[in-house]
Amino acid sequence: MRFLFVFLLLISRAFANDDQALDGQQWLQKVNHAMKNMNYHGTVVFMKHGQIDTMKYRHTFENGVETERLSSLNSPLREVTRHSNEISCLYKESQQKVETHHPIDRSFIVNLPLKPERLHDQYLFAVAGQEMIAMRPAQVIAILPKDDLRYARKLWIDTTSLLPLKVEVYGQDGKTLEQVLFTELNLEDSAAPSDAALTAAEAEDDSHQHVSQAEAFEKSPFELKKWPAGFEKIFFIRNTMQQSKKTVDHLLISDGFSSVSIYFEAKGEKSIEGLRTLGPVNSYSRVIDDLQVTALGEVPLQTVELVAKSVSLR
Known part of the structure; x- marks a missing residue:
């Protein structure tokens, strides 16, 4: 981890612009505002788990509500829409539609903390040089963790619109774990109507939608005694489960960049224990009495192990 930190820091210093008016935190604040309030569309490439997925993307902000839509260009054909914190996925071939409710608004493109200044003890936000992404000049921001409990990132920001054009996440060995890249980005008139907004508005009339609501974690039979600095409890x-009628509790903690989900369920006939890895996603499972606990997230192995081992029964 120290090698990666020094390597990215040297890159940032080598290309740093002494005349740059904004620091790293200020760039991130402006990106947050632009992502939420602007209307734009384009083509996005997601590279993760060794796979490449190219999708059409559209974002609108109308009447104070965000709407995002991702439409796949390759099989399996699907369309994922987020209307505020209501998410639906339509599989084109089968016409199956899955709808969920997420207690917080989360972008399909990149997760950023609303107040990055609160994380100055956990991350270094370094202003690096400028590069061309999708034929647009982009400012590079290196997001470097100060511990071994989270991944480093680099963010390429369109200097005109202040929208994110590219995101890379790096493992502790310095290798790229995942990448999101706009190959084409187009800005729209803020007053222009959008197909995504209309689709989402129609989905609101669906009387068959059933979602779970957030509850107070303090009222649960579980306790989380320790988690990495900078992380906060987001929802519980x-x-x-519809088929098995089995209850699965879900606690999400996040520092704005990285998130860890902790799942609590009754122990089955075959319990799961120990570490597992799938690309940038790591998980750690353990058994407490008759309870199966699993911590899972795009964070280093030691982070999910720390979180899972910090769970106890009240």
């Missing part, structure tokens, strides 16, 4: 949901 109690879900009942």
